Amino acid sequence: MRILTTLTYYRPHYSGLTIYAERLARALVERGHQVTILTSRYDLSLPAREIRDGVQVIRPHVLAHVSKGVLMPTLVYWAFVNILRADIIHLHLPQLDAAYIALIGRLLKKPVLLTYHCDLLLPSGFIHSLANQVSHLANEVSFRLAHQVVVNTMDYAEDSPILRRYLSKTCAIPTPVALEIPTAADEEALKLKARIEPEQRIIGMVARLAAEKGVEYLVQAMSEILQKYPTARVLHVGQYQNVMGEEGYANRLQPVIQALGEHWTFLGILPPAELAAFYRQCELTVLPSTNSTESFGIVQVESMSSGTPVVASDIPGVRQPVKMTGMGVVVTPANAHALAQGINAVLDHPERYHGDVDAVKDRFSPHHIAEQYEAVFRQLIHSNRVSR
Numbered sequence: 001m002r003i004l005t006t007l008t009y010y011r012p013h014y015s016g017l018t019i020y021a022e023r024l025a026r027a028l029v030e031r032g033h034q035v036t037i038l039t040s041r042y043d044l045s046l047p048a049r050e051i052r053d054g055v056q057v058i059r060p061h062v063l064a065h066v067s068k069g070v071l072m073p074t075l076v077y078w079a080f081v082n083i084l085r086a087d088i089i090h091l092h093l094p095q096l097d098a099a100y101i102a103l104i105g106r107l108l109k110k111p112v113l114l115t116y117h118c119d120l121l122l123p124s125g126f127i128h129s130l131a132n133q134v135s136h137l138a139n140e141v142s143f144r145l146a147h148q149v150v151v152n153t154m155d156y157a158e159d160s161p162i163l164r165r166y167l168s169k170t171c172a173i174p175t176p177v178a179l180e181i182p183t184a185a186d187e188e189a190l191k192l193k194a195r196i197e198p199e200q201r202i203i204g205m206v207a208r209l210a211a212e213k214g215v216e217y218l219v220q221a222m223s224e225i226l227q228k229y230p231t232a233r234v235l236h237v238g239q240y241q242n243v244m245g246e247e248g249y250a251n252r253l254q255p256v257i258q259a260l261g262e263h264w265t266f267l268g269i270l271p272p273a274e275l276a277a278f279y280r281q282c283e284l285t286v287l288p289s290t291n292s293t294e295s296f297g298i299v300q301v302e303s304m305s306s307g308t309p310v311v312a313s314d315i316p317g318v319r320q321p322v323k324m325t326g327m328g329v330v331v332t333p334a335n336a337h338a339l340a341q342g343i344n345a346v347l348d349h350p351e352r353y354h355g356d357v358d359a360v361k362d363r364f365s366p367h368h369i370a371e372q373y374e375a376v377f378r379q380l381i382h383s384n385r386v387s388r
Contacts, residue, residue: 001034001087001374001377001381002033002036002085002086002087002088003028003033003034003036003086003087003088003377004036004038004082004089004090005021005025005036005038005090005091005092006037006038006039006089006092006095006097007021007037007039007092007095008070008094008095008096008097009039009040009042010022010037010057010059011052013042014239014269015208016117016297016298017117017118019298020092020298022052022053022055023177023366024176024369024370024373025037025055026053027176027367027369028374029054029055030054030367030370031370031371034056035055035056036055036058036082036086037055037056037057037058038058038075038078038079038082039057039059041060042062042070048061058078058082060072060075061074066096068244068245069096070096075097075101076100079097079100079101080104083101083110084108086110087110088110088111088112088377088380088381089105089110089111090114090115090377091112091114091142091146092117093114093115093116093142094117094118094139095138095142096135096138098138098139099141099145102114102142102145102146103141105145109384110384111147111377111380111383112145112147113146113148113149113150113376113377114148114149115150115151116143116150116151116157116160117152117295118292118293118295119292119295136162139162143165143166146169147169147380147383147384148170148171148376149163149166149169149170149171150170150171150172150173150376151172151295152172152174152175152317153174153295153296153317153320154167154170154172155316155317156292156296156317157170157172158316160316173369173376174363175296175298175364176364176368176370177366179272179279179302179305179306180272180273180275181273182273182276182277186273186274186276186277187277187280187281189274190274190277190281191281193274194267194281196235200231200232200233201229201231201347202233202235202283203218203232203234203235203282203285203343204234204237204281204282204284204308205218205236205238205286206238206275206285206299206302206303207238207287207289207299208239208246209236209238209239209240209241209243209249209250209253210245210249211246211249211290212290212291212293213287213288213289213290214289214290214333214334215236215288216256217290217336218234218286218288219253219256219257219264220336221337221339221340221343222234222260222263224336224337224340224341224344225340228344228347229344232263232347233262233264233265234263235267235278235281235282236264236265236266237267237268237269237270237275237278239268239269240266240268275302276306279303279308280307282303282308283350284303284308284310284311284328284346284347284350284353285299285303285308285310286310286311286312287299287310287311287312287313287318288331288333288339289312290315290334291315292315294313294315294317294318295316295317296318296321297312297317297318300312300321300328301364304321304325304327304328304357304360305357305360305361306357307354307357309327309328309346309350309354309355310322310328311329311330311331311343312329312331313330313331313332314330314331314333315333325356325359326355327353327355327360328346329342329345
C-alpha cells in the first residue's frame, strides 16, 4: 500500500504524537508498505525532503507560527500531488490543515482515515482563542469527511464532546510502544548522569514541563512523600527549558522546584537506550496529567514494558493502561494529596504491581499495532473501490 500520512510536527520534534507517528510509519515500512510523511519544516535547518528509516518525509516551508500551529501556503500543492499517488490518506489530529487535506482526498476519491490523539486546549489570549476556534472547525470538518476514525481507547472517545458524535465510525487501536534494550554501559551512564545512590527511592516522570502534565501536583506531593520516605527523589525526563507556550508556567514552578534541592533533578531528553535504562532505575513513574490534551500516555506503557509500575490520573484514556495491566494505581487528578498517597502505596508494596511484562510488550508492539492499522486500511480501500 501507498500511505500518505499528514501531521503538523514530525521528528526530530519530540512529543507523544510524533513518537506515535514515527513508530507506526517505520513498522508499516518494515511490513512492506510505502509511507510518505507530509509535515512542516518548522525549523529551517531541517531538509525539505529526506528519507528517515525508509519513510519519505516532505516538509513544506512554514510562513508563520500561530500559537502551536503553523501556516504553510504550499501545503495545498504538496497534499494534492501526494494524494494522487496514495492508496489511502492517514491524518493525525490535532492538525489545522487536516480539513482541506481530507476534502482534497474526498474529491480525488481516496479513502481517509483519521487518528485523533487528543483535544487541543490552548491558553487564554486572542491569538490562542482564534487558534482554538480554527482548530475546532478543522476538527469538525475532518471528522465529517473521514471514512474512519481511530482513537487510543473508547473510554476517551465516549467522553470527548466531538468524538462521541462520531462513535459509529470510531474504533480503538492502542498506541505503539517500543523501547531499546539497554546495555550495562547504558545503565551505568544513566546512573552517573543522574547521580543515583543505592538508598534513594526513585520516582520517575517523563513529560514536557507543561501545565497539562500536572507537574505542580507532583511538586506539591513531595512534602508528604518525603515525610514517609526521606530519600525519595524525582528524576524528570523531558524538555524543561524553552517549551513552546509554557514559559510562564516554568517560571512559576522554578522557585518551588529549586526548593526541593537534591530531591528533584531534570535530566532533559535522553537518548533511547538511556531512556530505557531510566525506566529500569525507577521504582515507579508518575503521569499526573490534568485534562483531555492527554488521551493515553505512551510513557506509561514504556514504563510498564520495563517492569516499572505507574501512578496515573483517573481521567478518560489516561487511566486505561493501569486498568488494562494492573501495573499501578489511578488517583484523583489535580490533587497533590491523592497523588502522594498513590505514590506511597506503590513504594510501600511494589511487589503488588508487577504485571505480565511480556504481554504488555506484545500488546503494544509497533508491528502488532501496524497489523491492526493494515486491516483497517485494506477494508477502507476495498470499500472505496466497491462504492465507485
